[in-house]
Amino acid sequence: MKRVHFNCAAHKATGHILAVLFAGTVLWTTGCGDGPAEPADMVDSGSWYVTGFRWPHDGNPYESEHFEVFSDAASEEARRSLAEIGEDVLADLVGQFDATGQDLFRFPAGQEKIHMYAYKSRFPQQWGGWAYYGGLLIYSLDHPERGLAGHTAMDMYVPVVRHEVMHVMESLMKASNNPETVDVWLTEGVAEFVSGGTAGGSIEDLTRLDELVAAFGGLNPISMHRYTDYPDQPAIGYDYLYPMFQLAAEYLFDARGIGAALGDLRDLYLDVRGGTPFAEAFENRFGISVVDYEAQFFGLVRDYLAARQ
Numbered sequence: 062m063k064r065v066h067f068n069c070a071a072h073k074a075t076g077h078i079l080a081v082l083f084a085g086t087v088l089w090t091t092g093c094g095d096g097p098a099e100p101a102d103m104v105d106s107g108s109w110y111v112t113g114f115r116w117p118h119d120g121n122p123y124e125s126e127h128f129e130v131f132s133d134a135a136s137e138e139a140r141r142s143l144a145e146i147g148e149d150v151l152a153d154l155v156g157q158f159d160a161t162g163q164d165l166f167r168f169p170a171g172q173e174k175i176h177m178y179a180y181k182s183r184f185p186q187q188w189g190g191w192a193y194y195g196g197l198l199i200y201s202l203d204h205p206e207r208g209l210a211g212h213t214a215m216d217m218y219v220p221v222v223r224h225e226v227m228h229v230m231e232s233l234m235k236a237s238n239n240p241e242t243v244d245v246w247l248t249e250g251v252a253e254f255v256s257g258g259t260a261g262g263s264i265e266d267l268t269r270l271d272e273l274v275a276a277f278g279g280l281n282p283i284s285m286h287r288y289t290d291y292p293d294q295p296a297i298g299y300d301y302l303y304p305m306f307q308l309a310a311e312y313l314f315d316a317r318g319i320g321a322a323l324g325d326l327r328d329l330y331l332d333v334r335g336g337t338p339f340a341e342a343f344e345n346r347f348g349i350s351v352v353d354y355e356a357q358f359f360g361l362v363r364d365y366l367a368a369r370q
Contacts, residue, residue, distance in 0.1 A: 131179070134181040136203050261303050311365075329347075
C-alpha cells in the first residue's frame, strides 16, 4: 500500500489523502512535520501501520469493553475519555443499525477490539481523524493544537469520533479495508449523516444548495465513486463534497426521500462482503440505481429540500 507522510510537501486535497486510507476527516491545517522524534523505547508497530501512518506507541494502551486506545503521549485521562466516547458512540450506532447479530463484525486476524491511536506529540499538516479496517487515528483530547485550532468543545470532538467509528463499523461489516467496494459518496455521506456533519456545514435549504452549486460548478457528488475521483482543487472536499455527500445520504434515509432504514445499509455491506457488486447491492436495497440517482440527483434533492421547508 502506498504510504502517506504528512509534512510540508503533503498533498493538500483531502480526497487524495483519503484514497490510501479507509476514510477520514481532516479538520485543520497547521505546522510542518510529524513533531519531535520518538523516544527509543517506543513500540514500533500497530494495526494502523497498514495505512501508512507508521506512528509508534508508548506500549501503555487503555482498554475498555470494545476499544483499545494506543498513544504516543496522551494522558491516561485522555485515553480513558476517548474510550468512553467510543463506547457511547458504538452502542448508539449498533442500535441504529440493529447490528447485534453474531458474526456481523469481522475483525482482522489477531484483533478482537477496535483500535484507536490518539496522537498528541505529532503535528501533521492536515490533522483530524482517519479510519481503516478495524481502527482509527484521532488527535488526543490533550493535544496542544486542539486549543490553538479552536477545537476545545466536546461537541466538535464527538462528531469526529462518530464519523470515524462509522467508517470502522463499515469496514468490519464488509470485512475489508478496500475503499473501492462501496462508492465514496455513500461511505462519506453516511459518516456525515450519522455524525450530524463534521465538514462544511449541513445543507439545510435551497438557498445553501444553490450557493454551493454556483461556487463549485454543479459537480455531481454521486459521480464520486472513488477517492481518486475528487477534483484536484483545494478545499473542495471539506467545503463542497462532504456537505453534498451528507445531503445524498439524508435523502436516502428520510421519509421525504427514499425512506430507507440503516438496516438496509447494514444489509448492503453484508451483500458486498458476500461478493455482490456495489451497484447491484445498492439498487436491491434502496430501489434506485446508482446511475439513476446520479442522473436525477439535483432534481431529487431540490424537491426534498423544498419539502423540508
